[in-house]
Amino acid sequence: MAKRHLDSRLLEKLLQGQISPAEVKELAWHLVEVCPDCAQTVEFDGATSADSEVETLPASMAARDGGRQGDDETEISFARVRERLQGTIVLLHQQRVAAPALLKELDAHPIERQRMLVCNKARFWTLPVAELLLDRAWHLGYEEPDRAQTVAELAAEVVDSIGPTSFGDEVLNDLRARSWAYRGNFHRIASDYRSAEEAFKRAEAFHARGTGDLLEQARIFGLRSTLCRALSRFEEARDLLQKAIHI
Numbered sequence: 401m402a403k404r405h406l407d408s409r410l411l412e413k414l415l416q417g418q419i420s421p422a423e424v425k426e427l428a429w430h431l432v433e434v435c436p437d438c439a440q441t442v443e444f445d446g447a448t449s450a451d452s453e454v455e456t457l458p459a460s461m462a463a464r465d466g467g468r469q470g471d472d473e474t475e476i477s478f479a480r481v482r483e484r485l486q487g488t489i490v491l492l493h494q495q496r497v498a499a500p501a502l503l504k505e506l507d508a509h510p511i512e513r514q515r516m517l518v519c520n521k522a523r524f525w526t527l528p529v530a531e532l533l534l535d536r537a538w539h540l541g542y543e544e545p546d547r548a549q550t551v552a553e554l555a556a557e558v559v560d561s562i563g564p565t566s567f568g569d570e571v572l573n574d575l576r577a578r579s580w581a582y583r584g585n586f587h588r589i590a591s592d593y594r595s596a597e598e599a600f601k602r603a604e605a606f607h608a609r610g611t612g613d614l615l616e617q618a619r620i621f622g623l624r625s626t627l628c629r630a631l632s633r634f635e636e637a638r639d640l641l642q643k644a645i646h647i
């Protein structure tokens with residue numbers, strides 16, 4: 401969806417009801433989590449946007465529309481955009497607020513039971529739960545790479561359970577890519593270089609079928625670069641790092 405910013409064409413499709421419920425959710429996710437530019441343009445401000453009233457289309461948005469619409473029409477259009485996205489934005493906000501308690505609930509169980517819960521209980525099937533698990537895995541990585549691996553796998557199971565009918569596959573593939581990139585890094589920390597290479601290949605394959613998010617891409621390049629250094633492939637490591645920096 402990073403390829404699909406909220407420009408006038410997407411706005412029109414949204415207003416005409418020509419994008420699917422999954423795409424509406426992806427767009428809301430794009431505004432809340434991925435693209436500060438679009439969020440600023442439509443004056444969505446994370447959690448607070450769930451409650452705030454935004455009455456007019458900002459000048460930058462009007463400029464994207466090429467001045468095609470008059471001021472009154474623009475205001476009405478924007479009110480309808482809010483109407484279409486508001487439900488999902490509020491839902492994402494609620495899911496983010498609920499996610500820490502859900503992780504705490506998982507913590508009370510051994511890992512096998514945790515797997516069973518995330519696969520069978522729909523309350524765990526949210527993007528914020530998956531992201532929080534990935535954050536936790538990342539922080540565990542250097543101290544406890546094996547445990548970090550397990551937590552990253554759990555995050556991937558959450559993502560698979562969310563399913564493309566609920567959220568578009570591109571957003572889910574971004575998180576799958578992040579999970580594999582982290583797992584590649586944990587294998588590298590544990591000196592299992594063959595598994596690390598395999599994991600990075602998978603990360604890149606999922607990223608190619610994701611939203612094209614540049615931050616995810618930079619993350620994969622940066623982590624792969626560290627693996628190349630560990631394998632004394634210094635030139636490749638430098639190239640990847642350069643790519644990551646210049647994204």
Ligand SMILES: [Zn+2]
Pocket residue numbers: 402404405406430435437438439
């Ligand atoms: Zn955007």
